[in-house]
Amino acid sequence: MESETVTAPDAPAPTPALPSLRPALELYLDLHTHPELSGHEHRTADRLAGWLHDHGCAVTRGVGGGHGTVGVLANGPGPTVMLRAELDALPVTERTGLPYASTVPGVMHACGHDLHLAAAAGALASLAAARDTWRGTVVLVGQPAEETLDGARAMLADGLYERFGTPDAVLAQHAAPLPAGAVAHAGHGPLMPAGTTLDVVVHGRGGHGGTPHLAVDPVVTAAAVVLRLQTVVSRECAPAEQVVLTVGSLRAGERANVIPDRAELALSLRAVDDRALDRVRAAVERVVRAECAASGSEDPPDITVTSRAPALTPDPAATAVLRRVHGAALGPGRVLTAPLLGAVEDYAHFGAGGVPLAYWLLGTTGARRWREALATGAPLPPNHSPEFAPDVRTALPTGITALTSAALHTLRARPEAPSDPDHAKAPSRTDHAEAPSRTDHAEAPSRTDHEEAPSRPARPEAPSRSTRPEASA
16 A cells, blocks of 8 residues: 555544354354365355354355355345355465464465355344344355455356346445554556466476486576566556556475476466456467477466456445445544555456446554654565464454445335335255354453554555555455
């Protein structure tokens, strides 16, 4: 986040009266302790389905062919509002030292999806408890496989809107290393770029490490590919295009004295628009094929597009309205402006057919850590870091309030407006999940650095690298 748009808020974080806060906090702690990877979110979906059932929703499981979960809270004729939250975690080993840290080896909620889900669940509970103040339908979508950019398209292809009604508005938020208690909306244009991921296999001819002249070494070829790819952005893209190319994985061989017969690379590409993204992808393929030919590879490389997502541009009208709504609910000093990020989301798919999308960032950094970062210039742990630890005491109630106030604005905007009858009835294809068994209630985290409520800090400039929220894939 740019320093001119991100400063410490002027007032303490709001502490609204939220009856759902304590149960939502317990849900968050449980989800954080038991993360699940993309495509394997069985327990997480169970917890969500139980919560939805307990709060009067008609629940449908397996939407999209995986663990997609949909809860429909019908409350008479009126608008339909969809709340979206993600279920999946990341293959990261947690190093936060928190008492509720992940108990699953090598898996962590390092992107804040547990916070998103708990906030959406809390908002649903708040809306269910206030049914006499609004009319319409609330649809909560628990989306699996966001980190692999597969889940949104799969749920839509399975008839999400046809089965549960096309929403009048879709709402979502994403954790980011901003001051806890604040939200940040997009300025002009996209908030997140378009992105695609590629898997590349470079073929060689295996052999003995002592006789490399009898082999074709794919390790050397892959290394040349990685180095040459660095010029795609620096020499083929204009700086204003804001293109990012990252080689996130390179694997080859098992032993020092064996030349392998293949090397595998995984790449991610990001660009503001699809034309630039397509041009960069073509350049990547050209470089890979040329380096393989230059190395004497006997077989051409395998290049596979494993995922793709369009740029995320929140609806400008909805953004302008929700800035005012959030300013009234949280305080105007807690509504910030976000620049274009480098992260990629599949949320934009939910805007198919012109459905208005609202999307904002949810601050997660406690006051003490924020002040320390401002004073020292030390970077804050970003999303996907093994040390990413949201200040849940402040971020969770803010997230619940932000979603609830945004939903109520739409649900109360047209109380007499006619709607599709399907919006006002429970879907026919439901799976009413049983509530999960009651486990021991987790203790609320103590007020460590992650949980201190913000005080009234001054407005120093933000540290140069610590406040750029990279929020997703």
